[in-house]
Amino acid sequence: MCFTIKEPEVDDEVTGEREAYMASVLARYRRSLIERTKHHLGYPYNLDFDYGALAQLQHFSINNLGDPFIESNYGVHSRQFEVGVLDWFARLWELEKNEYWGYITNCGTEGNLHGILVGREVFPDGILYASKESHYSVFKAARMYRMECAKVDTLISGEIDCIDFKAKLLQNKERPAVINVNIGTTVKGAVDDLDMVIQTLEENGFKGRFYIHCDGALFGLMMPFVKRAPKVTFKKPIGSVSVSGHKFVGCPMPCGVQITRLKHINVLSSNVEYLASRDATIMGSRNGHAPIFLWYTLNRKGYRGFQKEVQKCLRNAHYLKDRLREAGIGVMLNELSSTVVFERPKDEEFVRRWQLACEGNIAHVVVMPNVNIDKLDSFLEELSQKRSCWYQDGKMSPPCMAADIGQENCFCVLHKK
Amino acid sequence: MCFTIKEPEVDDEVTGEREAYMASVLARYRRSLIERTKHHLGYPYNLDFDYGALAQLQHFSINNLGDPFIESNYGVHSRQFEVGVLDWFARLWELEKNEYWGYITNCGTEGNLHGILVGREVFPDGILYASKESHYSVFKAARMYRMECAKVDTLISGEIDCIDFKAKLLQNKERPAVINVNIGTTVKGAVDDLDMVIQTLEENGFKGRFYIHCDGALFGLMMPFVKRAPKVTFKKPIGSVSVSGHKFVGCPMPCGVQITRLKHINVLSSNVEYLASRDATIMGSRNGHAPIFLWYTLNRKGYRGFQKEVQKCLRNAHYLKDRLREAGIGVMLNELSSTVVFERPKDEEFVRRWQLACEGNIAHVVVMPNVNIDKLDSFLEELSQKRSCWYQDGKMSPPCMAADIGQENCFCVLHKK
Numbered sequence: 001m002c003f004t005i006k007e008p009e010v011d012d013e014v015t016g017e018r019e020a021y022m023a024s025v026l027a028r029y030r031r032s033l034i035e036r037t038k039h040h041l042g043y044p045y046n047l048d049f050d051y052g053a054l055a056q057l058q059h060f061s062i063n064n065l066g067d068p069f070i071e072s073n074y075g076v077h078s079r080q081f082e083v084g085v086l087d088w089f090a091r092l093w094e095l096e097k098n099e100y101w102g103y104i105t106n107c108g109t110e111g112n113l114h115g116i117l118v119g120r121e122v123f124p125d126g127i128l129y130a131s132k133e134s135h136y137s138v139f140k141a142a143r144m145y146r147m148e149c150a151k152v153d154t155l156i157s158g159e160i161d162c163i164d165f166k167a168k169l170l171q172n173k174e175r176p177a178v179i180n181v182n183i184g185t186t187v188k189g190a191v192d193d194l195d196m197v198i199q200t201l202e203e204n205g206f207k208g209r210f211y212i213h214c215d216g217a218l219f220g221l222m223m224p225f226v227k228r229a230p231k232v233t234f235k236k237p238i239g240s241v242s243v244s245g246h247k248f249v250g251c252p253m254p255c256g257v258q259i260t261r262l263k264h265i266n267v268l269s270s271n272v273e274y275l276a277s278r279d280a281t282i283m284g285s286r287n288g289h290a291p292i293f294l295w296y297t298l299n300r301k302g303y304r305g306f307q308k309e310v311q312k313c314l315r316n317a318h319y320l321k322d323r324l325r326e327a328g329i330g331v332m333l334n335e336l337s338s339t340v341v342f343e344r345p346k347d348e349e350f351v352r353r354w355q356l357a358c359e360g361n362i363a364h365v366v367v368m369p370n371v372n373i374d375k376l377d378s379f380l381e382e383l384s385q386k387r388s389c390w391y392q393d394g395k396m397s398p399p400c401m402a403a404d405i406g407q408e409n410c411f412c413v414l415h416k417k
Numbered sequence: 418m419c420f421t422i423k424e425p426e427v428d429d430e431v432t433g434e435r436e437a438y439m440a441s442v443l444a445r446y447r448r449s450l451i452e453r454t455k456h457h458l459g460y461p462y463n464l465d466f467d468y469g470a471l472a473q474l475q476h477f478s479i480n481n482l483g484d485p486f487i488e489s490n491y492g493v494h495s496r497q498f499e500v501g502v503l504d505w506f507a508r509l510w511e512l513e514k515n516e517y518w519g520y521i522t523n524c525g526t527e528g529n530l531h532g533i534l535v536g537r538e539v540f541p542d543g544i545l546y547a548s549k550e551s552h553y554s555v556f557k558a559a560r561m562y563r564m565e566c567a568k569v570d571t572l573i574s575g576e577i578d579c580i581d582f583k584a585k586l587l588q589n590k591e592r593p594a595v596i597n598v599n600i601g602t603t604v605k606g607a608v609d610d611l612d613m614v615i616q617t618l619e620e621n622g623f624k625g626r627f628y629i630h631c632d633g634a635l636f637g638l639m640m641p642f643v644k645r646a647p648k649v650t651f652k653k654p655i656g657s658v659s660v661s662g663h664k665f666v667g668c669p670m671p672c673g674v675q676i677t678r679l680k681h682i683n684v685l686s687s688n689v690e691y692l693a694s695r696d697a698t699i700m701g702s703r704n705g706h707a708p709i710f711l712w713y714t715l716n717r718k719g720y721r722g723f724q725k726e727v728q729k730c731l732r733n734a735h736y737l738k739d740r741l742r743e744a745g746i747g748v749m750l751n752e753l754s755s756t757v758v759f760e761r762p763k764d765e766e767f768v769r770r771w772q773l774a775c776e777g778n779i780a781h782v783v784v785m786p787n788v789n790i791d792k793l794d795s796f797l798e799e800l801s802q803k804r805s806c807w808y809q810d811g812k813m814s815p816p817c818m819a820a821d822i823g824q825e826n827c828f829c830v831l832h833k834k
Contacts, residue, residue, distance in 0.1 A: 001496075001497045002497050002500040002501050002504065003497050003498055003501040003712065004501050004504065005501050005502065005504070005505045005712065005715045005716050005719075006716065006719075007719045007720060007721070008716075008717070008718075008719040008721065008722070018716070018717070022470075022713065022716055022717070023470070026470065026471070026473075026474075029474075029495075029497075029498075030473055030474065033474070033477045033479070033493055036492035036493045037477060037478075037493055039492070040491075040492065040493065042490060042491070043480075043490075043491050045478050045480065045493075046478075047477075047478050047493070049476075049478075050476070051475055051476075053439075053440070053443065054443070054475075055472045055475055056443075056447060057443075057446075057447065057450070057669075058468055058471075058472055058475065058669050059466075059467070059468075059669070060450045060454060060464075060669065061454075061462050061463075061464050061466075061663055061667065061668065061669055061670075062450070062669065062670065063460075063462065063663065063670070063671055073459060073460075073768060073769055073772050073773060073774060073775070074457075074459070074460050074772055075453035075456070075457060075769070075772045076450060076453045076454055076457065076462075076464070078446075079418075080418045080419050080420050080446075081420055081446075083419040084419050084420040084421050084422050085422065087419065087421065087422070088422045106523045106700055106702075106703075106704070107700050107701065107702040107703070108701075108702065109699075109700050109701040109702065110700060113699075117561060136696065136701070137701055140696070144534060144561065144562060145561060145562070145563065146562065146563040244702075246478060246480070246702070250478065251478065252474075252475050252476070252477060252478055252479065252706060253478075253479065253480070253670075253704040253705065253706050253707075254480055254700075254702035254703065254704060279553065279557070282526075282530075283523055283524050283526050283527060283671075284524065284525075284526040284553070284554055285523075285524035285525065285526065285661075285663070285671035286523075286524070286671065287523070287670040287671060287704070288670065289669060289670050290670075295420060295422065296439065298422045299422050299423065299425075299435070299439055300425070300435070300439070301425075302422075302423075302424045302425040303424060304424070304425065305425070351490060352490055352492070355490050355491055355492045356490060357490060358490070
């Protein structure tokens with residue numbers, strides 16, 4: 001489906017037909033957005049926000065060219081908001097104001113591209129290590145940057161398997177390591193054990209010869225508010241952390257936050273007089289609205305507000321898990337995570353209706369602040385109704401997920417107790 | 418300057434202080450945006466747009482994940498607008514619907530990163546050739562992608578010097594060529610002679626062994642509407658064209674359009690089941706609002722509307738050039754261009770006030786649709802007033818620009834007739 005662009009007729013301004021056509025397309029589109037927003041469960045986007053107070057800013061072409069910390073001649077920017085947001089995140093991840101550098105990116109992928117590029121510039125000969133459940137942008141980066149890449153096995157939970165990591169490291173003892181650590185994998189919401197990754201590196205002769213990028217796309221902003229969660233902090237020997245802004249915070253368009261150590265950035269940057277600004281970002285021109293959206297939400301909610309929302313999400317994720325299990329559906333929920341993994345629904349229409357993300361035999365729901373009990377209930381009801389149709393005649397049975405989420409979580413014919 | 422984020426007080430909701438503080442920051446910021454938008458001349462952004470009809474869409478998290486032509490499970494997208502916009506551009510650059518691929522990027526830099534990456538994947542052993550006046554993102558791409566890069570000399574106009582290009586080609590006859598062709602350089606608005614670039618390649622044994630990316634950041638969208646302008650078209654052996662959306666069209670945030678040949682994309686893409694979509698873009702998550710802004714303006718203005726605006730810009734650029742010359746100020750304006758290059762004002766405060774882009778001894782004004790005669794007059798008046806102060810005592814004199822824009826355009830003490 002495509003809304004074709006048509007050349008205006010000469011008399012369009014008189015008849016008003018063009019305006020009417022466009023208004024009708026937009027009205028229909030808006031209705032579909034409302035419906036699609038209502039039935040959304042699979043992607044980790046917080047769809048619950050109200051930026052009405054910022055609507056006035058849409059009239060301006062706000063562009064943060066180049067480095068957030070160096071003034072450019074272009075005056076219509078939002079650097080003052082961007083730096084405010086960056087300071088907040090640097091504080092969250094415990095890096096001093098005069099020791100960090102960062103910027104607001106266009107999305108989680110840009111954060112990963114940036115972090116891995118910094119790692120490569122610090123260790124040009126480095127090999128990229130990432131668990132096979134890492135986001136696909138990590139492997140894209142390896143290809144773009146012409147880096148050798150070693151895929152590391154994962155545990156059933158989705159975490160990196162440090163025994164395999166060690167084995168892979170020992171195959172390339174002479175070359176430095178650039179490591180992507182997942183703070184919440186895309187599919188299972190698994191958190192790699194950062195401390196064990198560091199320990200593995202140091203115990204195997206890599207001390208001072210590694211760079212760790214933490215891909216915190218979703219959980220990078222949730223974990224700090226979970227009691228007992230292992231800490232992502234620059235007090236540990238990590239090089240960069242990225243997190244998405246449109247995920248837990250919620251934002252009309254994708255965006256992200258990238259924080260790294262200032263000392264690494266000098267490796268990357270080169271002076272570009274045109275902008276009156278050095279350029280250590282991936283994109284030169286950057287969306288100036290995104291930092292204002294983030295600034296607005298961080299200011300309104302604060303640490304306490306996020307903590308409350310994180311707790312609510314974890315609670316609701318447990319509710320969903322319990323209800324699925326009660327209904328005899330195989331399910332897994334990692335500790336510290338709000339990503340509920342369960343059997344892939346048989347019907348693609350159902351998958352599309354609820355916009356579930358699927359891989360092989362599994363699907364997931366990511367419980368975000370806008371996903372409340374009511375929404376989960378109506379999803380559960382529909383699922384169990386559909387399921388009784390799919391599997392009623394006994395010819396078909398639910399798929400086995402033991403390989404994906406473990407025997408103890410699988411309720412297929414073979415593994416049902 | 419930075420707007421710090423403060424933790425909300427417990428009683429904030431009662432006192433309303435937080436809301437009041439944020440509202441006051443935003444109101445002050447809005448005033449500064451109005452002032453800065455008024456005094457803007459140096460960057461090629463059309464600041465004149467009215468997207469009031471689209472304000473309603475800001476409530477939605479619109480994300481075009483992955484490939485624009487393959488449906489993803491995430492339903493809150495704007496692919497139907499994106500494809501409409503892409504079709505329009507493919508038609509403009511004469512590539513058949515079933516032979517093109519493209520997407521809406523985050524900015525001109527992403528277009529260049531993409532085009533050059535496609536070129537490298539088509540010719541993994543290729544050397545990147547680009548004139549030294551190419552946008553800095555081209556050289557950034559070379560570094561990111563670990564490509565060998567040959568910087569080619571330019572003529573005084575800013576165009577690529579095909580004699581030097583030939584010499585550089587002959588130094589590496591055995592390796593294929595990936596070429597960045599500028600459709601409007603950043604500083605001088607110079608248009609590389611595409612036909613001569615192709616001829617140089619073919620005459621020197623590179624037939625079938627080159628990939629041309631056209632960086633049409635600004636002029637890519639203006640040239641098609643200028644009579645007698647050489648044509649950028651896929652009927653010539655080019656691989657990709659990129660153009661910015663926030664420049665001539667005008668958009669609240671940076672964005673761009675990337676069009677390439679479908680056959681090249683298969684080289685780049687790899688299947689990623691998670692998105693139910695292949696991924697041949699640089700960024701995986703993409704701003705879904707930008708395509709709607711572009712769609713809206715293209716539909717309203719059409720070819721005819723753009724043509725009118727382009728003519729107005731060229732007319733006003735000539736006006737500015739003539740007035741500067743009358744005032745005894747050295748100035749250059751390339752044919753087909755609305756970028757007026759002149760002496761760098763002595764005072765940095767003046768440069769910042771009018772947000773001029775400068776390099777060495779030269780500055781420029783890019784005459785965009787929002788830059789009318791009134792604005793130019795008030796700029797000219799202020800400039801000549803300031804200038805009479807800067808140079809009144811005769812101790813200082815305006816800088817020589819002969820090396821930048823040619824003796825015949827320079828009015829310094831030495832070259833003044």
